[in-house]
């Protein structure tokens with residue numbers, strides 16, 4: 520810990536310095552108030568021990584100036600017996616403690632120990648508060664186990680610089696999580712830069728990422744700072760990393776490992792301090808198996824994977840999200856228009872577009888609710904849109920033929936129902952010969968008894 524002693528008596532200065540250095544403090548000294556303040560400004564010590572009576576600027580003024588510059592600085596005043604009153608009023612002004620001359624080294628050391636104890640309690644407290652804030656992350660909505668775990672993970676990993684891979688279908692909140700990670704980290708005041716690999720043509724990607732020098736290639740009319748450098752001190756969010764061209768993956772790997780690179784057309788290395796957060800909508804491991812993604816890069820990115828489950832696997836989050844989006848779009852007064860039927864329909868639906876689709880639906884509900892009610896039919900949460908992901912359990916079928924037969928029967932039943940059991944019309948609907956339909960019905964739907 521850095522400590523500054525401001526004391527005009529040489530002998531006290533020297534003896535205190537000796538004692539405190541032996542205790543492991545990094546000690547600097549000043550012999551008057553002016554020098555003391557100047558040293559404080561340049562060294563920013565955590566603790567200042569200052570005499571009250573000092574040449575040039577007195578101890579009280581030193582105290583007040585230091586606290587206005589750094590309210591967290593711990594200041595111990597040394598006074599002669601006669602000025603105890605002043606010392607007490609200094610406590611009111613924010614000094615940590617005071618000592619009356621003469622004092623024993625033990626007395627001073629015990630005050631310093633208290634400072635250390637207080638400081639570690641304060642640090643711990645700040646850390647806890649920060650964790651709590653992250654856990655209460657207001658932007659990531661959801662009460663499902665998956666979302667609670669996600670927030671816990673963000674709180675745990677935000678502070679180190681490890682590379683993160685976020686996997687999740689479209690609209691599950693990957694970018695939201697990447698931003699939350701940035702906000703929860705000590706990089707929060709530095710830039711959060713997004714680069715979407717799928718929207719930059721392969722031929723431009725290198726100079727967009729690495730930047731280029733003036734004249735590096737035809738058209739490079741001036742120096743260009745790339746994404747890596749723009750994200751310096753902050754976070755670089757590489758979206759759709761699975762689209763990252765195979766030919767450039769080794770270069771990316773090198774930047775992630777070394778945190779340095781050479782811009783296109785440049786000669787000197789540029790060093791960066793960047794946290795990498797990558798996202799993918801697809802299973803990146805599969806891309807590795809297909810030899811479209813380098814295995815070494817995959818392992819480098821996958822140090823801490825975060826998987827955001829699709830909304831259909833955490834439908835308990837829907838009511839909270841709906842509520843959130845009504846508020847976000849300033850329509851909280853319309854939440855009461857939501858009926859049980861609407862909630863049931865929202866729960867039934869499978870949400871292939873995940874949270875983004877839910878937000879769109881909420882916007883549509885708001886836009887179409889001027890009549891004072893929300894009509895379920897306008898939401899278009901129809902069965903045909905669902906289906907997509909709702910897979911059957913194919914293991915229930917003993918063979919492929921059995922599955923086909925069941926599907927065939929279902930379609931025939933539908934066609935016959937639609938045509939009031941008129942085989943000729945049903946055959947037309949299905950675009951198959953009438954005789955074929957008849958024989959299929961005899962085989963698959965014997966109860967219909969057609970000839």
Ligand SMILES: Nc1ncnc2c1ncn2[C@@H]1O[C@H](COP(=O)(O)OP(=O)(O)OP(=O)(O)O)[C@@H](O)[C@H]1O
Pocket residue numbers: 658659660661687688689690691692693694695696800840843874875878
């Ligand atoms: N848990 C959540 N709480 C609140 N809003 C969410 C949540 N998840 C997603 N959203 C919102 O849904 C929208 C889509 O999220 P985001 O852009 O982060 O998804 P994404 O996974 O990056 O999608 P894509 O793969 O299509 O780029 C955003 O408006 C985001 O704020």
Ligand SMILES: [Mg+2]
Pocket residue numbers: 693694758
């Ligand atoms: Mg996204």
